[in-house]
């Protein structure tokens with residue numbers, strides 16, 4: 001059995017092209033995982049059929065046509081869905097307009113081949129946004145016909161090329177189709193190669209437009225439909241527009257559902273070897289945006305050289321593969337080399353762009369698996385140990401013999417172990433083994449299940465040195481009085497979420513203030529949250545699209561409401577604000593991948609210092625301002641924090657000071673209900689409040705957008721009264 005299929009015959013990958021290995025980097029051997037052969041099958045290069053290909057009866061000879069393309073190393077084809085005769089019909093001015101009927105017979109290819117090897121192209125003459133209303137109506141009618149024929153053929157993907165800056169009618173048809181049709185295929189929206197070639201381009205009125213805004217408007221007109229089905233394709237011609245040259249503009253495509261690049265043959269020059277080659281600027285662009293090997297490359301002939309120089313077809317496909325074939329491989333190698341122990345034990349890749357609800361360890365007891373995940377982060381605990389050593393050093397300078405330390409919220413005890421190690425480290429380093437300082441350790445934990453582990457640890461690892469207190473720390477002052485506990489010299493805690501205070505560390509630690517000495521040191525001493533504006537239609541859609549299965553309608557959620565018993569006996573959590581609003585008005589934890597920051601640096605939001613002897617309120621209200629430097633869609637804000645454990649000993653997930661190798665906290669995301677279009681020079685102001693009542697804490701936020709002309713608009717207030725995201729005390 002050869003294992004060959006009909007598809008192998010259709011798109012054979014092996015050729016006898018003698019120059020093949022010359023035109024591809026000579027550094028890899030065929031047996032390496034990144035060899036030419038591996039790249040041929042891993043990187044998909046397609047051929048877009050154009051009028052230059054048209055031969056007699058092509059619409060009925062798709063199979064031999066594809067076989068020929070396969071020999072030139074193309075592994076799919078972008079073919080007019082109604083056939084080439086219809087696709088290249090030209091309406092004649094003033095005449096009755098009757099386009100040729102769809103005539104691309106399905107039985108010439110197996111259904112699986114239509115599915116996997118053919119991307120249907122909408123006939124280029126179709127222009128639903130034409131100012132000629134009759135022609136626009138005709139175009140609408142025929143666009144629907146072609147969409148239906150794509151379904152009939154069972155194609156998995158199709159492409160429609162935008163000819164205009166503004167295509168609201170085309171978008172409306174696609175929007176209705178995407179939202180209402182059962183048969184789903186991926187829609188590739190192919191952008192023009194520059195704004196200037198658009199049919200409705202006007203030098204004066206189009207000055208603020210770029211290719212990204214053409215796409216973003218189209219996506220918005222399709223109500224930001226899921227990027228799994230609505231994707232964008234960039235066209236690369238000989239001249240690259242500025243927005244493909246400037247990094248901050250190019251990187252916006254990393255936040256969009258980019259499907260493919262259509263590279264025109266006019267972009268190719270000739271290498272010294274005499275073969276077709278792309279200019280360096282084009283290669284850099286492709287490399288920069290090649291975020292995954294699942295992206296596709298499509299060759300579009302804009303010249304007819306290939307008719308006379310058949311071999312150039314393989315040169316094009318090889319040059320395209322060569323441009324990107326190392327990118328993903330090298331990136332992976334770099335990641336593997338740069339990763340540390342913690343990242344190996346926690347496979348962070350699995351978490352990319354996955355929404356996680358922030359933990360609420362105060363109101364919900366954590367389980368053993370979650371504690372186990374925390375404990376993989378060696379770095380965090382090492383830094384805690386260093387902070388405790390620092391505090392013992394300062395306190396121990398007076399020669400004292402004991403130091404009373406309380407670990408508040410001990411979990412399964414990893415910081416307890418570090419505190420005892422810090423004692424040893426301090427005695428070895430600063431007391432040279434003489435007059436050792438003894439740490440008297442108390443561990444307070446309210447999770448009754450974790451107490452089982454703490455007691456076990458005490459007998460097995462800590463030689464019963466630790467006093468385990470099963471209690472909410474806010475009751476500690478009373479308990480300590482009743483049981484005669486000593487006041488602490490040091491309190492140590494780790495009650496922090498991705499946005500710093502969002503696991504209610506301030507409220508918990510304030511609860512022990514009455515029990516402290518004026519000299520008690522708190523580790524941490526201070527923490528600050530930070531924000532940075534971000535763009536990501538993927539995360540926006542993911543948050544919006546969350547749904548609650550019927551049987552999960554009463555599971556604990558994060559709003560203020562409690563589940564209610566229905567008349568039919570089922571329980572349900574009601575969201576008077578609606579499910580979508582409730583989704584958007586929450587804070588998430590996300591290992592951000594498909595996003596870009598819209599500012600170079602973060603700005604601080606809320607700070608808390610401990611001990612809070614002055615009993616300062618933990619309510620906060622801040623306005624944080626950023627000036628936008630490009631056209632973009634603001635999706636919301638990335639949230640981060642840093643933690644001053646003791647003096648200069650810090651932990652941080654704030655990007656500029658991030659603790660290397662620490663994985664305990666992924667960034668927080670504070671979303672807006674809708675993506676907000678901003679332009680270069682606009683100012684955005686995040687107005688965010690931290691509010692408190694007797695039952696809990698919540699954030700409320702909105703964004704004010706100020707245009708350079710002074711005009712101000714505001715997004716709706718989110719999470720008013722903690723309806724959607726309420727952190728219970």
Ligand SMILES: C[S@@+](CC[C@H](N)C(=O)[O-])C[C@H]1O[C@@H](n2cnc3c(N)ncnc32)[C@H](O)[C@@H]1O
Pocket residue numbers: 361362365366371374375408409410411412413414415444445446447450471472473474493494495496508
């Ligand atoms: C984020 S976990 C950290 C656990 C542990 N220190 C570690 O680093 O692995 C916070 C712990 O504090 C406990 N906790 C939270 N609020 C508390 C409170 N008010 N009183 C006592 N324990 C609390 C939780 O049950 C949880 O075990």
